[in-house]
Amino acid sequence: MKPLAAEVEEAVTFNDQGLVLAVAQQHDSGEVLMVAWMNREALAETLDSGQVCYWSRSRENLWRKGESSGQTQRLIELRVDCDGDSLLLRVDQKGVACHTGRRSCFYRAVDEGGGLKELLPVEVDPKALYGG
Amino acid sequence: MKPLAAEVEEAVTFNDQGLVLAVAQQHDSGEVLMVAWMNREALAETLDSGQVCYWSRSRENLWRKGESSGQTQRLIELRVDCDGDSLLLRVDQKGVACHTGRRSCFYRAVDEGGGLKELLPVEVDPKALYGG
Numbered sequence: 001m002k003p004l005a006a007e008v009e010e011a012v013t014f015n016d017q018g019l020v021l022a023v024a025q026q027h028d029s030g031e032v033l034m035v036a037w038m039n040r041e042a043l044a045e046t047l048d049s050g051q052v053c054y055w056s057r058s059r060e061n062l063w064r065k066g067e068s069s070g071q072t073q074r075l076i077e078l079r080v081d082c083d084g085d086s087l088l089l090r091v092d093q094k095g096v097a098c099h100t101g102r103r104s105c106f107y108r109a110v111d112e113g114g115g116l117k118e119l120l121p122v123e124v125d126p127k128a129l130y131g132g
Numbered sequence: 133m134k135p136l137a138a139e140v141e142e143a144v145t146f147n148d149q150g151l152v153l154a155v156a157q158q159h160d161s162g163e164v165l166m167v168a169w170m171n172r173e174a175l176a177e178t179l180d181s182g183q184v185c186y187w188s189r190s191r192e193n194l195w196r197k198g199e200s201s202g203q204t205q206r207l208i209e210l211r212v213d214c215d216g217d218s219l220l221l222r223v224d225q226k227g228v229a230c231h232t233g234r235r236s237c238f239y240r241a242v243d244e245g246g247g248l249k250e251l252l253p254v255e256v257d258p259k260a261l262y263g264g
Contacts, residue, residue, distance in 0.1 A: 005246030023155050023164060030162020032155060035218040047242060080248065081237040082230050086167040088238040098214050105213040106220040110179060114137030116212065 002048045004040065013084040014040060019055060020087055024097065027076040027090040033097035034105040036063070038087065050075050052089055069129040071095040101126045134180045136172065145216040146172060151187060152219055156229065159208040159222040165229035166237040168195070170219065182207050184223055201261040203227040233258045 004012075014020050019037040026033055036054040038046070042062055045053045052073035056063040066072030072094045079088040098105040100122060107120035136144075146152050151169040158165055168186040170178070174194055177185045184205035188195040198204030204226045211220040230237040232254060239252035 002246075005242075007247040008242055011240065011248055021153070021167060023167060025162075025164055030157075032157055032164065032220050035153060035155060035213065047246070078242045079238040079251070080240045080242070081167065082232055082234075082239070083237075086237070088164050100214055102214075105215075105218070106211040107214070108143065108212045110137075110140055110210045110212070114134075114179070115139040116143055119211070 001045055004044050004047070008043075008047070008080075011080045011084050012043065012087070015085065017057075019057075020085060022054065022087045022089055024052065024073060024089045024091050024093070026093050028092075031104055032106055033073075033091070033093055033103070043087075046075055046089075047078065052091055066094065068131070069095075069099075071097065071124075071129065073097070096123050096129075099126060099129070101129060133177055136176050136179070140175075140179070140212075143212045143216050144175065144219070147217065151189075152217060154186065154219045154221055156184065156205060156221045156223050156225070158225050160224075163236055164238055165205075165223070165225055165235070175219075178207055178221075179210065184221055198226065200263070201227075201231075203229065203256075203261065205229070228255050228261075231258060231261070233261060 012020055018039050022038050023035050024033045039055040042053045042055045052065045054063040073091040077090040096103050101124040102120045108116045109119055111117040150171050154170050155167050156165040171187040174185045174187045184197045186195040205223040209222040228235050233256040234252045240248045241251055243249040
């Protein structure tokens with residue numbers, strides 16, 4: 001795997017846990033799909049392979065998005081914010097991004113009454129996604 | 133100020149610093165503008181006033197976006213992700229979101245050669261934004 005290019009290394013600020021935030025956005029529709037974290041290795045692998053790889057904080061390992069579910073994210077463009085502690089991944093999402101089987105993890109919105117309403121339907125049965 | 137509604141309080145997971153991540157997106161164009169943090173008070177104020185208020189981790193105070201620069205964010209819709217630790221703010225951004233005077237903080241992208249290219253122009257002189 002290719003290491004991070006010097007210019008990228010310099011622009012990205014990893015936090016004290018060695019992580020940088022990543023927002024995934026569908027490149028053509030503009031849908032914000034999910035937010036996750038990357039460590040240096042996940043970022044390098046993503047740039048090298050063109051398939052998005054995160055760092056799972058709960059499992060403490062590399063999380064190759066879609067490896068078990070098939071719902072992969074192909075990297076179209078990777079953007080870095082002004083202070084380098086957030087990345088914007090412009091991706092092509094295959095199927096659904098959310099483990100609930102919805103297209104985006106942001107499927108609930110605060111409604112007029114201050115409660116929550118659901119915006120997005122379940123497109124794929126989560127059991128089918130994870131072979132449950 | 134109205135406190136958070138019970139359903140929102142239950143859906144949002146604040147981290148051990150009492151913060152939740154917030155991604156701001158221009159509601160009509162889909163541009164991802166910036167990423168910042170909110171504490172409970174900032175979230176309640178945002179929902180109550182309809183003007184986006186973050187928590188500044190560096191200054192350790194409420195950060196009413198645009199208070200000094202005039203580049204405010206009017207809240208159109210607030211979405212919560214599946215595990216409640218990230219919010220998506222659908223906003224109407226007045227002027228520019230970035231302190232560099234660019235529309236979005238995500239103004240740099242990794243180019244073919246692994247370096248960085250600038251995507252967005254400076255629209256407002258940062259000195260004009262902050263009265264420098």
